[in-house]
Amino acid sequence: MADLYPTKTRLALLTAVDDGAVVEGITEDTDGDTWLTEDGHQPLKVTARIHELERAGWVELPDDPPVFWRLTEAGWAVLLAARAGTP
Numbered sequence: 001m002a003d004l005y006p007t008k009t010r011l012a013l014l015t016a017v018d019d020g021a022v023v024e025g026i027t028e029d030t031d032g033d034t035w036l037t038e039d040g041h042q043p044l045k046v047t048a049r050i051h052e053l054e055r056a057g058w059v060e061l062p063d064d065p066p067v068f069w070r071l072t073e074a075g076w077a078v079l080l081a082a083r084a085g086t087p
Helices: 006-019 047-055 075-084
Strands: none
Touching: 006 075, 047 075
């Protein structure tokens, strides 16, 4: 899965990870990995999507709580390339 393509949805999720808005595990509102949205929207369950990014090496979980997903060097490279308009 190292050849994962950075779609608009995947880039949005990487941006959410960069913003510290994707938490691992159970929250009050969901029972999986969750994208904590703003503006009163319901949190989004993103377990399958975030694990897809993890298998690609773009995100990882830290060992210490709180357990928010974070970008790896590869994830940073994908996000920065997308922001620069580079494929």
